[in-house]
Amino acid sequence: xxxxxxxxxxxxxxxxxxxxxxxxxxxxxxxxxxxxxxxxxxxxxxxxxxxxxxxxxxxxxxxxxxxxxxxxxxxxxxxxxxxxxxxxxxxxxxxxxxxxxxxxxxxxxxxxxxxxxxxx
Amino acid sequence: xxxxxxxxxxxxxxxxxxxxxxxxxxxxxxxxxxxxxxxxxxxxxxxxxxxxxxxxxxxxxxxxxxxxxxxxxxxxxxxxxxxxxxxxxxxxxxxxxxxxxxxxxxxxxxxxxxxxxxxxxxxxxxxxxxxxxxxxxxxxxxxxxxxxxxxxxxxxxxxxxxxxxxxxxxxxxxxxxxxxxxxxxxxxxxxxxxxxxxxxxxxxxxxxxxxxxxxxxxxxxxxxxxxxxxxxxxxxxxxxxxxxxxxxxxxxxxxxxxxxxxxxxxxxxxxxxxxxxxxxxxxxxxxxxxxxxxxxxxxxxxxxxxxxxxxxxxxxxxxxxxxxxxxxxxxxxxxxxxxxxxxxxxxxxxxxxxxxxxxxxxxxxxxx
Numbered sequence: 001x002x003x004x005x006x007x008x009x010x011x012x013x014x015x016x017x018x019x020x021x022x023x024x025x026x027x028x029x030x031x032x033x034x035x036x037x038x039x040x041x042x043x044x045x046x047x048x049x050x051x052x053x054x055x056x057x058x059x060x061x062x063x064x065x066x067x068x069x070x071x072x073x074x075x076x077x078x079x080x081x082x083x084x085x086x087x088x089x090x091x092x093x094x095x096x097x098x099x100x101x102x103x104x105x106x107x108x109x110x111x112x113x114x115x116x117x118x119x120x
Numbered sequence: 121x122x123x124x125x126x127x128x129x130x131x132x133x134x135x136x137x138x139x140x141x142x143x144x145x146x147x148x149x150x151x152x153x154x155x156x157x158x159x160x161x162x163x164x165x166x167x168x169x170x171x172x173x174x175x176x177x178x179x180x181x182x183x184x185x186x187x188x189x190x191x192x193x194x195x196x197x198x199x200x201x202x203x204x205x206x207x208x209x210x211x212x213x214x215x216x217x218x219x220x221x222x223x224x225x226x227x228x229x230x231x232x233x234x235x236x237x238x239x240x241x242x243x244x245x246x247x248x249x250x251x252x253x254x255x256x257x258x259x260x261x262x263x264x265x266x267x268x269x270x271x272x273x274x275x276x277x278x279x280x281x282x283x284x285x286x287x288x289x290x291x292x293x294x295x296x297x298x299x300x301x302x303x304x305x306x307x308x309x310x311x312x313x314x315x316x317x318x319x320x321x322x323x324x325x326x327x328x329x330x331x332x333x334x335x336x337x338x339x340x341x342x343x344x345x346x347x348x349x350x351x352x353x354x355x356x357x358x359x360x361x362x363x364x365x366x367x368x369x370x371x372x373x374x375x376x377x378x379x380x381x382x383x384x385x386x387x388x389x390x391x392x393x394x395x396x397x398x399x400x401x402x403x404x405x406x407x408x409x410x411x412x413x414x415x416x417x418x419x420x421x422x423x424x425x426x427x428x429x430x431x432x433x434x435x436x437x438x439x440x441x442x443x444x445x446x447x448x449x450x451x452x453x454x455x456x457x458x459x460x461x462x463x464x465x466x467x468x469x470x471x472x473x474x475x476x477x478x479x480x481x482x483x484x485x486x487x488x
Contacts, residue, residue: 026204043449050446054458056208057438061431064462070443073275073453077446091452 004115005086006031012107017099019075019091024048026085039091047077051089055081067108080108083116121148121163123156124171124198129221133169140232153182160190167239168195171221172210180213184434187214188418191437194238198231212438216445256308256315257336264288264332269320275454276313283307284323290332292323300327301335308339309346314454314473406466410480416440421475436476439469 005023009031013021020039022032030048032041058065070077078090088111092099122133130149137147148163150156152174159165168186172179186195196217197210207218217238222228256274260283263270267288274281274295281295281303293304328335412432413422420429443455460467463483470477 038451040449046448047446047450050442053208053211054439054442056204057212057435057442058460060205060208060212061435063435063467064460064465067461069459069461070446071456071459072447073456075450075452077452091450 001084001086001115002029002031005111008111008114009033012110013090015099015103015107017093017095018104019093020044021088021090022048024052024087024089028052047091048087048089051077051079052087055079055087066112067105078104078108080111082112082114121150121156121159121165121167122169122198123150123153123174125151125174126171127151129171136228137232137235140229141236156182160186160193165190165193167235168193169198169235170195170215172197172199173201180209183210183213183215187437191417196235196238211442212434214434214437214441216441256310257340259315259317260285260290260332261336263317264290271318271320271323273316273318274307274310274313275315276310279306279310279313281307282323284320285332286320288332290328290330290335291326292328294323294327299325301330301338304328304335305339305342308336309343312473406481406483408479408481410478412436412478414476414478416474416476426478432478433476436469436471436478440471440476443471 002025009021009023010033013033014035019036020032020034022030022044024030028049030045032044032048034041034044054068055065058068065081067081068079070079072094074094076092076094078092080088082088088108090104090107092104122130122137124130124133130151134147134149137145148159148165150159156168156170160168168190170179170183170186172183174182183195183197186193191214195215196219197215198219198221199206199210200221202220210218217234219231219234220227222231256272260272263272263285265288269286272283272285274283279295281293283290283304284292290304293300293307295303295306298306410426411422411424412420412426412429414420414429414433414436418433418437420433423429426432439458443458447453447455455471457468457470460469465480465482467478467480469479
């Protein structure tokens, strides 16, 4: 699954307005892709850990834990969680002229469904 | 301070932590929650490391209690139970680190490194956490009286600025394009928002030379006059953001600019016409199911249909901590809100400097 997601991350997240993104696995490993030097891998790694912690806390509180969005002063962080516990996180600009929210949300849906297609 | 019911373990941990820190750490220990609380009342503690499996008081409750009473002390859990639900429960109750009890020399070294990072982590960023009933003016006064050097970053939805204090003297202020005393007075007149005390850096210019006592008095006078007069405060002096938290469920996938607070005046207006709002695909009737507003100390200020206020407060406290951790090393600015989505539900939480908000809404399809 990691190989599939690594390929998917590299191919599908090169979208205008996306600053950085990453995937965190339940075994606490992660994949990171950054298109801005202001988003260094160590800081992103820390962010992915926080995302994963948050999904776990949402779960124990019986809150929906499929999709969340963090709103910061200068950026959005879109996150999705698959049923197998793998989390996706995407930092985007806050300028709606720079990115399309709908595209990001579709990406999360795609991520959640990846590898779970029913055999024909 | 380490709190653990295993006295032998405490002895080992104390010796090792003192050795690894080369004597820089003073390690206190307590064998139960009551002794730990006594030490906390008597001593200043930088870091609490707790074994949450202790007799008498449930460890998670103890952690929650500590987090509520001592929100500014870093807390770590050191345990033998590494299950994910347990880890989540600890994090939800205020732990910043969740660590396994070491079983090897390397493990003990890693434990020390992790705890040492946690201790070092905070002063670099400056203030964190909760200052209930302590205002901007109080903190500035404390900085000046202590002859400190620091930069106070102040912001609300409309205004962002910095006040530079060197050796207890206010030497420069900047708010947007304005500098000097005008900027200082503007920042001091804000009725809400956030401030962050950061390590001192040299300002681009020295624009203020008066005594800090006079500056603070003058700022207070101007603020009082503004409040007493019939005319409202200038737009940049109000904390309210132009978004409505009471309607989170209604704004699905709409134009963000209409909802997002502007960082600088006029920004929201500039962004607003960027893109026409997408046509609604499905028609839902949003219903607010639950609302909670609490202070940053965890006191309920307002609640409506909240089934478990304590759980919500713990969640908001977790979020406050996590949102702060998240932005370390990233240029993303202040945390504003978290939106939790599912097809039928939406939760919006928001953390301000003096209160936190939790709103849960559901969406029912409109009857045809």
